[in-house]
Amino acid sequence: MSEPNAPVHDRDRGLVRSIGTIAFAAAIANEVIGSGIYRLPAAMAGTAGTAAPLAYLFCLGVMGAVVLCFAEAGGRVPTSGGPYGYVAAAFGPLAGFVAGMLVWLSAVLACGGIAAALADIAAVALPVLSGPTMRASFIAVVLALIAGMNLLGARTAAHAIGWATLVKLLPLLLFVVVGAGALLFGHGAAQPVAATAGEGVGRAVILAMFALSGMETPLSASGEVADPTRTVPRALLLAMGAVGLLYVAIQLVADALLGADLARSTAPLADALGRVAAPLRAPLLAGGFLSMLFWLGSDILGAPRVLFAFARDGLLPAPLGRLHPRWRTPHVAIVVHTALGLLLALTGTFETLAILSTLTIAPLYAGVCAAAVVLRRRHFAGDVRPIALPALPVFAIVGIGGMAALVALAQPAEVVGLAVVLVGSAGLFLVARRVFGPR
Numbered sequence: 001m002s003e004p005n006a007p008v009h010d011r012d013r014g015l016v017r018s019i020g021t022i023a024f025a026a027a028i029a030n031e032v033i034g035s036g037i038y039r040l041p042a043a044m045a046g047t048a049g050t051a052a053p054l055a056y057l058f059c060l061g062v063m064g065a066v067v068l069c070f071a072e073a074g075g076r077v078p079t080s081g082g083p084y085g086y087v088a089a090a091f092g093p094l095a096g097f098v099a100g101m102l103v104w105l106s107a108v109l110a111c112g113g114i115a116a117a118l119a120d121i122a123a124v125a126l127p128v129l130s131g132p133t134m135r136a137s138f139i140a141v142v143l144a145l146i147a148g149m150n151l152l153g154a155r156t157a158a159h160a161i162g163w164a165t166l167v168k169l170l171p172l173l174l175f176v177v178v179g180a181g182a183l184l185f186g187h188g189a190a191q192p193v194a195a196t197a198g199e200g201v202g203r204a205v206i207l208a209m210f211a212l213s214g215m216e217t218p219l220s221a222s223g224e225v226a227d228p229t230r231t232v233p234r235a236l237l238l239a240m241g242a243v244g245l246l247y248v249a250i251q252l253v254a255d256a257l258l259g260a261d262l263a264r265s266t267a268p269l270a271d272a273l274g275r276v277a278a279p280l281r282a283p284l285l286a287g288g289f290l291s292m293l294f295w296l297g298s299d300i301l302g303a304p305r306v307l308f309a310f311a312r313d314g315l316l317p318a319p320l321g322r323l324h325p326r327w328r329t330p331h332v333a334i335v336v337h338t339a340l341g342l343l344l345a346l347t348g349t350f351e352t353l354a355i356l357s358t359l360t361i362a363p364l365y366a367g368v369c370a371a372a373v374v375l376r377r378r379h380f381a382g383d384v385r386p387i388a389l390p391a392l393p394v395f396a397i398v399g400i401g402g403m404a405a406l407v408a409l410a411q412p413a414e415v416v417g418l419a420v421v422l423v424g425s426a427g428l429f430l431v432a433r434r435v436f437g438p439r
Helices: 021-032 040-076 083-091 093-125 132-151 154-184 199-212 228-264 268-276 278-302 304-312 331-347 350-359 361-377 392-408 412-436
Strands: none
Touching: 021 154, 021 228, 021 278, 040 083, 040 199, 040 228, 040 268, 040 361, 040 392, 083 093, 083 304, 083 361, 093 132, 093 278, 093 304, 093 331, 093 350, 093 361, 093 412, 132 278, 132 331, 154 228, 154 268, 154 278, 199 228, 199 350, 199 392, 228 268, 268 278, 278 304, 278 331, 304 331, 350 361, 350 412, 361 392, 361 412
């Protein structure tokens, strides 16, 4: 069994380090910019009104601190499994396993939910897909094609995702540029919905944090990143900075164009741009479909590497840690993750766990913030020369405090559900170590 602090070249032996900064940043941005941004402005307006951008700004401040902690930890432990490796190196295998489970559980639930939503959108355009058999076949074919692309190699998948991210960003950039331009050149702003306070803003903060989360999944493929000490921090800062600014701009433009109607819209970006020119609705509707499709590609690139990392360290069945003899990808882990995502999509269980999957990021991000400080104090660097960010302890305190506030904003039942996940993951570790660990 590989130790969590073993040299990088030992822990990821056999993997090909071929993903560069731009491709890795694109994978991170693609994972963060999911299908939710095409519906999120309405939900944010419905909970916080015109105060919604403030929720984004709060989350951006907290996420900025978290990203910096991720950047330093990722530079010190640039290995497959991402946050699992960071937390395990700092606090031991039990904490690392729980962190990895939070990464993977959130990813596989989201995979199933977004695959199901993709089928629903496809059925609107092609009613023949609305039947249960055709719907299941559509989901299975889409997931199989995406998994097949990832089986051929991380570099192939990352490059495809890079181009896909560009295509996915175009409708969003169109929305911001055309919408803001129309407002600047005479299109009247709609009557805004009133701002809310208290619990409404609190729920908006949770929604905004969900929208800004996701970077942890592509980081699970860090074992296949070229020059990870430089690439991981640069890609994180590039991707998250750009995404945060884009989200705030989208919310402001949507608020101005739709006003009080924003909270009632089921396709807020398309409806808002339709106020400027009706033909502009089509690109935004297509963008929602493509966003879901491409998000699945990024998820299946990163999340199976968590299973691979667990198996590599003797915490899950050994076949999950196997590499394909030709393509050098963790083919068994990719197939298993995709199959579970398919099962969730077909059963629809993601709906009941959506809020819990959002809250799983809080202990994960807090753990990485703490791990970054511990790794620096121990001068942990594996076989690489890491960066050393100034004021890291301050960033860690801001990140941990922000995550504590996120949990405090949740409903009591949601907090209990999160506690069950944490305790259950710890129990699974104890069982897995006995069953799959060295004899």
